[in-house]
Amino acid sequence: MNTNGTTDTSDGTGTTDTSDSTDVWDEAAATFDDEPDHGLRDPVVRAAWADRLDGWLPAEPGAVLDLGCGTGSLSLLAAERGHRVTGIDSAPRMLERARHKLAGRDAEFRLGNAAAPPVPPGAYDVVLVRHVLWTLPGPEDVLRHWLTLLRPAGRLVLIEGVWGELNPVGIPAGTLLDTLAPLVREVRHTPLSQDARLWGGPVRDERYAVVALS
Numbered sequence: 001m002n003t004n005g006t007t008d009t010s011d012g013t014g015t016t017d018t019s020d021s022t023d024v025w026d027e028a029a030a031t032f033d034d035e036p037d038h039g040l041r042d043p044v045v046r047a048a049w050a051d052r053l054d055g056w057l058p059a060e061p062g063a064v065l066d067l068g069c070g071t072g073s074l075s076l077l078a079a080e081r082g083h084r085v086t087g088i089d090s091a092p093r094m095l096e097r098a099r100h101k102l103a104g105r106d107a108e109f110r111l112g113n114a115a116a117p118p119v120p121p122g123a124y125d126v127v128l129v130r131h132v133l134w135t136l137p138g139p140e141d142v143l144r145h146w147l148t149l150l151r152p153a154g155r156l157v158l159i160e161g162v163w164g165e166l167n168p169v170g171i172p173a174g175t176l177l178d179t180l181a182p183l184v185r186e187v188r189h190t191p192l193s194q195d196a197r198l199w200g201g202p203v204r205d206e207r208y209a210v211v212a213l214s
């Protein structure tokens, strides 16, 4: 498994077949949180992500849609900040863990495809997606669809990167920024590679967040 939690389900083109990969993600669920940036068990790593989310999410509590939510680690940080969270994932075992992690919180989790999630349009203040967009076919169409899910003045919070050196996979920040620029009012890019606290140690590949204001 790569450091972003992705597996070798990629076909090397930056896209992954969802149905084929669901079993792989289900198998990965039991150990997914062992990676420092997945489970956020280390208080230093957890605080680093919490600080970043404080900057990326709106200050006022709102509705957050976490697509490809995995075990719900970012969902939990959002819920702890007062947001109501809806998490979507295609892997049932990931969802089981997310439901357990957020038991008693203002949160719900549904099985679905992140590219076309089973949610109403215009209902969310934030669409939050970490390490998932790069696996989806047709990212520009996916981004257009995600924008339809936002309320007026909503935002996309996208955490992505390019992983690996010999056969890198992912979306370079420049590509994502160029894709988003014509679709939204404002795009903010934050490089994250240099902040070792986020990853549980130093990293050399490209990691970043993009906040796109609709």
Ligand SMILES: C[S@@+](CC[C@H](N)C(=O)[O-])C[C@H]1O[C@@H](n2cnc3c(N)ncnc32)[C@H](O)[C@@H]1O
Residues within 6 Å of the ligand: 004, 005, 006, 018, 021, 022, 025, 026, 038, 067, 068, 069, 070, 071, 072, 073, 074, 088, 089, 090, 091, 094, 112, 113, 114, 115, 129, 130, 131, 132, 135, 136
């Ligand atoms: C690298 S993990 C990231 C999990 C979570 N976003 C995080 O940052 O901790 C990718 C997650 O996306 C889910 N996933 C991958 N493709 C998906 C799709 N097309 N629709 C819904 N979930 C998907 C996987 O099941 C897995 O839980």
